[in-house]
Amino acid sequence: MKKVFSRPKSLIDRQTHFCPGCTHGTAHRLVADAIDHFGVQEETIGVSGVGCAVFMYDYFAIDAIEAPHGRAPAVATGIKRVHPKKIVFTYQGDGDLASIGTAETIHTANRGENITIIFINNTVYGMTGGQMAPTTLLGQKTTTTPYGRNFRNDGYPIRMAEMLAPLEGVAYSTRVSMHNAKEVLKAKKAVRRAFQMQIEGMGLTFVELLSACHTNWRVKPLEGQKRVEEELIPYFPLGVFKERKGKDFL
Amino acid sequence: MTEKILLKGNIALAKGAIAAGCRYYFGYPITPQNDIPEYLSAELPKVGGTFIQAESEIASINMVLGASASGVRAMTSSSGPGISLMQEGMSYMAGSELPGLVVNVMRVGPGLGGIAPTQGDYFQATRGGGHGDYFNIVLAPASVQEMFDLAIKAFELSDKYRNPAMILCDAILGQMKEPVVLEETKTVIPPLKPWALTGSKGRKPQFLKTLYLSDGEQEAHNLELKEKYDRLREEDVLFEAKGLDDSEIVIVAFGTVSRIAKTAIQMAKREGIRVGMIRPITIFPFPTEVIRETAKRIPRVLVVEMNTGQMLQDVKLSIESSVKLRFYGRPGGGIPTPEDMLREIRVMFNEEGF
Ligand SMILES: Cc1ncc(C[n+]2csc(CCOP(=O)(O)OP(=O)(O)O)c2C)c(N)n1
Numbered sequence: 055m056k057k058v059f060s061r062p063k064s065l066i067d068r069q070t071h072f073c074p075g076c077t078h079g080t081a082h083r084l085v086a087d088a089i090d091h092f093g094v095q096e097e098t099i100g101v102s103g104v105g106c107a108v109f110m111y112d113y114f115a116i117d118a119i120e121a122p123h124g125r126a127p128a129v130a131t132g133i134k135r136v137h138p139k140k141i142v143f144t145y146q147g148d149g150d151l152a153s154i155g156t157a158e159t160i161h162t163a164n165r166g167e168n169i170t171i172i173f174i175n176n177t178v179y180g181m182t183g184g185q186m187a188p189t190t191l192l193g194q195k196t197t198t199t200p201y202g203r204n205f206r207n208d209g210y211p212i213r214m215a216e217m218l219a220p221l222e223g224v225a226y227s228t229r230v231s232m233h234n235a236k237e238v239l240k241a242k243k244a245v246r247r248a249f250q251m252q253i254e255g256m257g258l259t260f261v262e263l264l265s266a267c268h269t270n271w272r273v274k275p276l277e278g279q280k281r282v283e284e285e286l287i288p289y290f291p292l293g294v295f296k297e298r299k300g301k302d303f304l
Numbered sequence: 305m306t307e308k309i310l311l312k313g314n315i316a317l318a319k320g321a322i323a324a325g326c327r328y329y330f331g332y333p334i335t336p337q338n339d340i341p342e343y344l345s346a347e348l349p350k351v352g353g354t355f356i357q358a359e360s361e362i363a364s365i366n367m368v369l370g371a372s373a374s375g376v377r378a379m380t381s382s383s384g385p386g387i388s389l390m391q392e393g394m395s396y397m398a399g400s401e402l403p404g405l406v407v408n409v410m411r412v413g414p415g416l417g418g419i420a421p422t423q424g425d426y427f428q429a430t431r432g433g434g435h436g437d438y439f440n441i442v443l444a445p446a447s448v449q450e451m452f453d454l455a456i457k458a459f460e461l462s463d464k465y466r467n468p469a470m471i472l473c474d475a476i477l478g479q480m481k482e483p484v485v486l487e488e489t490k491t492v493i494p495p496l497k498p499w500a501l502t503g504s505k506g507r508k509p510q511f512l513k514t515l516y517l518s519d520g521e522q523e524a525h526n527l528e529l530k531e532k533y534d535r536l537r538e539e540d541v542l543f544e545a546k547g548l549d550d551s552e553i554v555i556v557a558f559g560t561v562s563r564i565a566k567t568a569i570q571m572a573k574r575e576g577i578r579v580g581m582i583r584p585i586t587i588f589p590f591p592t593e594v595i596r597e598t599a600k601r602i603p604r605v606l607v608v609e610m611n612t613g614q615m616l617q618d619v620k621l622s623i624e625s626s627v628k629l630r631f632y633g634r635p636g637g638g639i640p641t642p643e644d645m646l647r648e649i650r651v652m653f654n655e656e657g658f
């Protein structure tokens with residue numbers, strides 16, 4: 055992959071604990087880029103979910119807190135209500151946001167909390183060793199779907215960006231990918247757009263990033279990117295599902 | 305002259321929270337504490353505060369966690385089933401050393417139970433309640449005045465120790481009306497919290513966390529928490545002692561039960577039996593020392609609770625095994641009457657060796 059940007063100022067210069075080639079690292083850069091772009095490093099408070107990205111505070115040079123698994127949107131709500139002028143974002147995996155924290159996600163979105171949610175969809179529970187996630191594709195083998203995900207037993211992969219878009223409180227809902235340089239540039243724009251809309255006070259902004267977990271998919275890093283393109287995108291289409299144009303609240 | 309006004313316990317508590325400078329309330333409805341959110345939903349906006357009816361008690365406590373992390377005094381209130389859902393969040397608050405007030409207007413359980421008064425959540429409140437090696441600061445009011453006063457005290461202690469505090473009371477205290485003196489002239493200004501997340505302007509970024517993975521880190525953290533709890537036991541035990549000088553029997557009771565015990569003590573006095581009382585006000589930290597010392601002089605202790613014997617355990621840990629200990633409890637909504645207690649007092653009084 056060609057170098058799309060150099061290390062943003064709000065990222066600490068330090069080796070991460072992510073598996074080499076993991077796109078969590080790319081997503082961190084995208085968020086840090088948006089923070090730098092709007093010059094809000096000293097105005098931003100980050101909330102990490104529990105998952106591979108729990109150590110947000112080790113990598114971002116911003117104020118940050120670790121929320122209980124799935125509760126980041128509720129924690130962010132508390133923070134934003136105290137500091138309505140600050141930029142508040144959560145960074146959550148698919149187990150965190152779309153399984154254990156579904157209620158917090160939906161109701162925070164429905165209240166139109168003026169925060170940004172960065173959602174990493176890698177179709178597995180990375181941190182705990184590759185178990186099925188709510189986003190695991192049908193037929194996908196994980197450590198708890200050894201015969202492949204079967205809808206009769208496990209239900210269907212959940213599409214969060216589409217699900218949240220119709221909620222009145224949601225200002226922006228989009229799905230982007232990071233599997234090649236071109237898509238990373240689009241993803242960068244989407245994250246910036248989400249932060250911009252938060253700065254403008256438009257409501258909840260949601261960016262779903264398709265991410266490869268080649269370690270738990272048990273493939274080589276490059277094959278992981280290929281799988282995103284060939285298997286994930288057909289089920290999780292990229293695009294903008296909602297984008298408010300003004301503060302057109304009801 | 306300080307004016308007395310007639311107030312319901314739940315309202316006095318809500319007023320106490322506002323007097324303490326709390327401007328953030330997050331909660332989910334449950335009987336018998338709904339007066340608290342209803343009152344605060346009307347009053348907080350008037351003082352520039354925020355009230356959110358959350359989607360669940362899990363969300364409520366995590367909003368409290370987030371607001372508290374941002375440097376303000378924040379609270380929630382609930383009852384049994386809701387308090388159970390908050391245990392995860394309270395464990396995280398204790399772990400990341402965040403203050404905040406949780407009010408438990410107890411209802412009978414287990415399960416959905418009923419709304420009758422009880423003291424059945426004593427264990428959950430005083431043993432930490434969630435996972436991990438931690439404690440809550442727990443205050444047990446026994447009057448409407450104390451619902452107001454201890455709300456303020458709970459915020460003070462919670463900030464002093466950077467640890468969640470709980471007010472443990474029941475529907476009787478929540479619903480009854482009594483005259484209260486409100487110290488409205490004293491506006492409490494919550495302390496500044498240099499550890500709070502405010503954006504990192506003019507300082508280094510800082511963070512709050514509970515995850516400690518490297519060697520020995522978690523142990524060091526837990527030992528620091530222990531030091532805090534030891535300091536609490538040292539500096540901030542609260543209790544009320546009555547008639548201990550010349551009594552032959554000591555009752556230990558907290559909250560609502562201590563009030564009924566006062567009537568029983570009067571009745572016993574008329575029969576010529578002198579009974580004193582120790583009423584723990586903080587049930588964590590527990591007034592171990594005063595109970596131990598008193599029982600050395602008066603080795604007959606009667607514990608009365610609205611449960612099957614929970615505080616009883618703490619009293620047992622406080623006294624020598626030679627002390628005569630008797631327990632009377634009514635669980636599941638049963639309220640001990642003064643006559644019940646007098647009967648127990650008589651039994652103790654007539655016991656051999658008295
Ligand atoms: C209440 C609770 N249940 C379970 C866990 C264990 N756990 C930690 S991370 C995780 C899933 C993480 O997966 P995801 O959110 O998809 O993040 P990823 O690691 O894939 O980025 C689980 C189940 C926990 N920490 N807390």
Ligand code: SF4
Pocket residue numbers: 071072073076077078106176180181266267268269270
């Ligand atoms: S386990 Fe998967 S998600 Fe976690 S760091 Fe490794 S590649 Fe990334």
Ligand SMILES: [Mg+2]
Pocket residue numbers: 105147148149174175176177178179180187
């Ligand atoms: Mg995941």
